[in-house]
Amino acid sequence: MAQDKENTERILRPLPTLSDVAQAAGVALSTASKALNGQGKLRPETRERVLEAAKQLGFRPNDLAQSLVRGRSFTVGLLSTDNYGRFSIPLVTGIEDALVNAQISVFLCNTLGSPEREQQHLDSLLAKHVDGIIVTSDRTNSRAPIDLGKLDLPVIYAYTRVEDPNVLCILPDDEQGARLAVEHLIKQGRRHFAHITGPVYFEAVQLRAKEMRAVLGEHDIPFTERRVLSGAWEESWGYEAANILLDRDPLIDAIFCGSDQIARGVVDGLRERGIRVPEDIAITGFDNWEVMATAVRPPLTTVDLNLHELGKLAGTRLLQMIDGQRPTGIERVPCSLVVRESSAAQSKSIQTKSKIQQREA
Known part of the structure; x- marks a missing residue:
């Protein structure tokens, strides 16, 4: 009973705020914000004190707010039509392997082959300010490109392709x-x-x-x-x-x-x-x-x-595009015989x- 009460209290306890962190570290609110966002010219000991206070309180910054400050969300979207995961799961593990050192997370969205569902997921990813999008499928046939409106966002098509020479498509050979x-x-x-x-x-x-x-x-x-x-x-x-x-x-x-x-x-x-x-x-x-x-x-x-390697290449190319490069055309990944x-x-x-x-x- 005591354990249940403790768990209930933990659930009901309000999440710590930036003000709580500033108070615990003995600094101004603006100083705490700069320390957590890696901004401003702060003394190393001040920044360390704020970070330690945040850790002790279990404070988690608002990712969307941070992305607006940094100009990056350190997330990418993966739009897939592969209902069974036969192709998308090896792909996403390869993508994550390529992105892990850059501390980028992947949002996997299954469109179930529905254009309406795809647009819904796409709108959600754009609202999250993802740094790029990889589009994949359960077949390598040509498809329509996703509609980003006027956004200049890195997009790669992996294990699927579009009829646009200005877009990068990565396919098995x-x-x-x-x-x-x-x-x-x-x-x-x-x-x-x-x-x-x-x-x-x-x-x-x-x-x-x-x-x-x-x-x-x-x-x-x-x-x-x-x-x-x-x-x-x-x-x-x-x-x-x-x-x-x-x-x-x-x-x-x-x-x-x-x-x-x-x-x-x-x-x-x-x-x-x-x-x-x-x-x-x-x-x-x-x-x-x-x-x-x-x-x-x-x-x-x-x-x-070699879908894992194909996904890894897609993740690597997406990182290059996020950094300003713009590779285009069709790139094919060699197969192997088992x-x-x-x-x-x-x-x-x-x-x-x-x-x-x-x-x-």
């Missing part, structure tokens, strides 16, 4: 990532490729497919468009597409998938048909969504978008040929 996956499969001795991917209106889908064709052409590996299947970003589509593909062409020995979710469905479909991964068909995914990629049996070789068991080297050629013959029969 989808073409380079696709090249890593396809060249890896070629090095494993694979020559009969297929591609199961997401909706064709995604820019990433177009870029990855284009680069796959280019790499196969460089190695004189024939490829037919009948081996490209596009559908939803879902396991069920991967499962369905794997069966469609093998009914069309049982000679396939490598499938480059457009996402880890699709790849997991593909592996399930192959298993049900008695086709071994990777002995008969090697599989690669895209995203390196670890909870998905490591749950596949066998674990999935996949392209990592090799797991789904793409291991083929078995002895005689075993592989035997399995192909069984599938043809």
Whole structure:
């Protein structure tokens, strides 16, 4: 009971004010204000006495008032449409890593894909006098720029882009990532490729497919468009597409998938048909969504978008813009390949040929 009473009294106790700090430190109100805001020419011992009094009283300055004095709020906004956090969470950790030494905090706002909600969050961030804004999404497709009115505020688009050459957009290098996956499969001795991917209106889908064709052409590996299947970003589509593909062409020995979710469905479909991964068909995914990629049996070789590094670069570029620089254009972050068991080297050629013959029969 005594503890409950103490907690209640602590809750009801009024917050200490600047006047309380000045009185405790034995200085004028204006002197206390200058000491806490790092302003004015004060003796070091006076400033230290005020800071110590503030600490003892638990005084917290009004951030908005301080931002008006300093011309900086030491906060930035992150506007995201990623409802599940699959892309925004790695991004925000990278952004925070880049900003932590500058003592800048990040306000994460989920717009749920609603223009009205986005504007509401944007108005709130501007009212807080944030030093900059990073806009991100769950896809890299082009979007409309945010409306800042006449404000000259640093803005970066990360894992999304706008059609404005005067704006900085930071994206993963989808073409380079696709090249890593396809060249890896070629090095494993694979020559009969297929591609199961997401909706064709995604820019990433177009870029990855284009680069796959280019790499196969460089190695004189024939490829037919009948081996490209596009559908939803879902396991069920991967499962369905794997069966469609093998009914069309049982000679396939490598499938480059457009996402880890699709790849997991593909592996399930192959298993049900008695086709071994990777002995008969090697599989690669895209995203390196670890909870998905490591749950596949066998674990999935996949392209990592390096979203943490992308976020870190976005945070670094935003700091540069806050300091007066104005980088523009599109900057792409290299992907990396995480090799797991789904793409291991083929078995002895005689075993592989035997399995192909069984599938043809």
